[in-house]
Amino acid sequence: MARKPQASDQWLRLDNQICFAVYSAAHAFNRVYKPLLDRLGLTYPQYLVMLVLWERDGVAVKEIGERLYLDSGTLTPLLKRLEQAGLIRRTRSTEDERQVLIGLTSQGQSLKDKARAVPSTILAASQCSVAELTAMKNEIVALRERLTSKAGV
Incomplete structure (x- = not known):
């Protein structure tokens, strides 16, 4: 026997879920990024690490993790692969030997x-203006911050 839909059921529809919109957009981004990053010999998470290091070389592992919202269990194998590829080097801090610093090699x-x-390739694929993408990014970042503060993360 079929149950009569309730008004609150609309919120359980897949098309009404912002989390699914973000999730599926991330997959669409990954499909566009993959061939570009394959040419660089990088995965998307490796590309993110490289972006952090291209901004500022010689960063502590902890800081990279904080910037990328990654824990050390995820970050450590990623950094090992980048080191094996000859793109980064890991060294102990001379001031605090517990701290590992990540630096770019000349190849990196x-x-x-x-x-x-x-x-620019991503911008073209999005078919958006820089202003539109910037506005969307700012809204998503604001949402992330609100969700992070609500979750106590």
């Missing part, structure tokens, strides 16, 4: 030149 630094085309 030169990869930045090859990566310069990625943002």
Whole structure:
């Protein structure tokens, strides 16, 4: 026997879920990024680490994790693969030996030149203006911050 739909059932529809919209958009982004990053020899998470290091070289593992919202269990194997690829080097801090610093190798630094085309390719694929993408990014970041503070993370 079929149950009569309730008014609150609309909130259980997949198409009404913002989390699904963000999730499926992330998958769409990944499909666009993959061939671009394959040419660089990077996965998307590795690309994010490289972006952090291209902004500022010689960053502590902890800071990379904080910037990318990744725990050390996820970050450590990722960094090992980047080191094996010759893109980064891991060294102990001379001030605090518990701290591991991540620095770019010359190969990692030169990869930045090859990566310069990625943002413009993503912009073109989005069919949005810079202003539109910036506004969307700002809204998503604000949402992330509200969710993070609500979750106590």
